[in-house]
Amino acid sequence: MSQAATMALRAESSPVEAVGTAVRDFTPGPIAVFLVHLVRHADKPLLIGGTTLVVLAICAYAASWMRRFPLLPDLVFFALTVVGLLAVLRLPHPGIGAPLALIVGLITWIVTLRLLTAPLLGETPHTAELDSRRRDFLVRGALVVGGVAVVTVAARVAGSGRRRVEQARRLLRLPVKHGTVPVGATVGVAGIAPWRTPNNDFYIIHTALAPPSISPEDWQLRIHGMVDRELTFSYQDLLDRQLTEGWVTLCCVSNEVGGDLIGNAWWSGVLVRELLAEAGVKAGANAVRQTSHDGWDCGTPLAALTDPKRNAMLAVAMNGQPLPVQHGFPVRMVVPGLYGYVSACKWIVDLEVTSFDKFSAYWTDRGWSEKGPVKTESRIDVPRNGATVRAGTLRVGGSAWAQHTGIEKVEFQLDGGPWQEAELGRVPGADTWVQWSGTADVAAGEHRIFVRATDSSGYTQTPVKADVVPNGATGWHNIPFDAK
Ligand SMILES: Nc1nc2c(c(=O)[nH]1)N[C@H]1C(S)=C(S)[C@@H](COP(=O)(O)O)O[C@H]1N2
Ligand SMILES: [Mo]
Numbered sequence: 001m002s003q004a005a006t007m008a009l010r011a012e013s014s015p016v017e018a019v020g021t022a023v024r025d026f027t028p029g030p031i032a033v034f035l036v037h038l039v040r041h042a043d044k045p046l047l048i049g050g051t052t053l054v055v056l057a058i059c060a061y062a063a064s065w066m067r068r069f070p071l072l073p074d075l076v077f078f079a080l081t082v083v084g085l086l087a088v089l090r091l092p093h094p095g096i097g098a099p100l101a102l103i104v105g106l107i108t109w110i111v112t113l114r115l116l117t118a119p120l121l122g123e124t125p126h127t128a129e130l131d132s133r134r135r136d137f138l139v140r141g142a143l144v145v146g147g148v149a150v151v152t153v154a155a156r157v158a159g160s161g162r163r164r165v166e167q168a169r170r171l172l173r174l175p176v177k178h179g180t181v182p183v184g185a186t187v188g189v190a191g192i193a194p195w196r197t198p199n200n201d202f203y204i205i206h207t208a209l210a211p212p213s214i215s216p217e218d219w220q221l222r223i224h225g226m227v228d229r230e231l232t233f234s235y236q237d238l239l240d241r242q243l244t245e246g247w248v249t250l251c252c253v254s255n256e257v258g259g260d261l262i263g264n265a266w267w268s269g270v271l272v273r274e275l276l277a278e279a280g281v282k283a284g285a286n287a288v289r290q291t292s293h294d295g296w297d298c299g300t301p302l303a304a305l306t307d308p309k310r311n312a313m314l315a316v317a318m319n320g321q322p323l324p325v326q327h328g329f330p331v332r333m334v335v336p337g338l339y340g341y342v343s344a345c346k347w348i349v350d351l352e353v354t355s356f357d358k359f360s361a362y363w364t365d366r367g368w369s370e371k372g373p374v375k376t377e378s379r380i381d382v383p384r385n386g387a388t389v390r391a392g393t394l395r396v397g398g399s400a401w402a403q404h405t406g407i408e409k410v411e412f413q414l415d416g417g418p419w420q421e422a423e424l425g426r427v428p429g430a431d432t433w434v435q436w437s438g439t440a441d442v443a444a445g446e447h448r449i450f451v452r453a454t455d456s457s458g459y460t461q462t463p464v465k466a467d468v469v470p471n472g473a474t475g476w477h478n479i480p481f482d483a484k
Helices: 002-008 015-025 029-038 040-064 072-089 097-120 127-158 161-171 235-239 272-279 302-306
Strands: 220-225 231-234 244-251 262-271 287-292 297-301 313-318 332-334 348-354 377-382 392-401 407-414 434-442 445-455 478-483
Touching (some): 015 040, 015 072, 015 097, 040 072, 072 097, 097 127, 220 272, 231 235, 235 313, 262 272, 272 313, 272 348, 297 302, 377 445, 392 445, 407 434, 434 445
Parallel strands (some): 220 348
Antiparallel strands (some): 244 262, 287 348, 445 478
């Protein structure tokens, strides 16, 4: 009921989400990492579903004691409401909707429980009377179920803040290009991840249980801290400026060797270095703390944002579309060459110019490194892990990346034989991934293929395996396959 009321009231986040968030925040670092990074998309359904189940179980249990302690369910639910309120109030933007929804939920619970159980309570009846009491109970039960259904439908019809923001997003017409995939970027081996990642396939990583709903007209970015003058920008302020556009590959520090937490898109936005220059960065600063509307934060080296050769931008569009809500609508940061957890703040609202010794950010508090430059990596996309292929000449291929350094060479190796140099797709700069392809002769039987990349600094990927914690996995991606 609280959930339904949340929808009706267009609240930002529901009480269940708030409790889920609190559970997440009070979970020790390694377990939080497990939830957010390893369970990936499933962590939110798990937390929200888990919280709902626990609440339902507690309510059911309390109700089963009602005959003996008539006030117990009310007390228990009151306690749950207080927990919910505390959880909601510790959110960065609690709003009025969620607390209201909790109170609606409390009243609903008390009323429905009385309504439902009235026929069952009281003196133990004679068998004749029992039937009519049961019927009465069933009728009341049906009424409650019907009531909940009506309210839920009404809440949906009333619409949510989320849908309003989705609508505002759809109506936006931004002066941006769609980006044309450069000729030669694709090496033409079926099965390699597309060079441009469509928005719908782009990996999603964030700690928010529900992405914040921010209308462009409500959005503001504040730049403050070690600056000569504090500045505030509206969405329109950004659009009124000269927009920068370009291809940048974004990847996640928790991408395992061979993993798919990586995507390449055409981004459009405003260069942060221009905004920082207008604010006037004071001597002694070396970091920028970026904070999102939902309170997540990350620390980025100031130099990466002010470097005239690195186009760090406040992006408003992705592949020619206004940013999808999941990817940070209306504005997010994109910094070539840094892992997302130290740079790619979505739903960004605050830039504080500061120094690394003065703060620590969300993931650094949980055991990840303060600095997160992207590590040079490569991946085999074809053949697939464990595939069965036809014996003879085999086309192999995949992707390699060393954002902002550039990929110089990719080599593959079959069954411990010599390393063979792969052909590379042509890319417009150093900030994107590169497709690679090659040809191998395979006899019938079991095989294993390895890949390794060398970047433009001359570094060749190490075979030494490292875990994703604290600053990115290393090792050579390799997969087994069969030829017949
Ligand atoms: N507000 C917010 N921004 C965030 C995060 C987050 O949890 N909250 N996660 C970061 C991480 S770890 C990564 S890898 C990228 C992922 O961006 P994407 O979901 O658009 O692919 O967003 C970054 N920005
Ligand atoms: Mo990430």
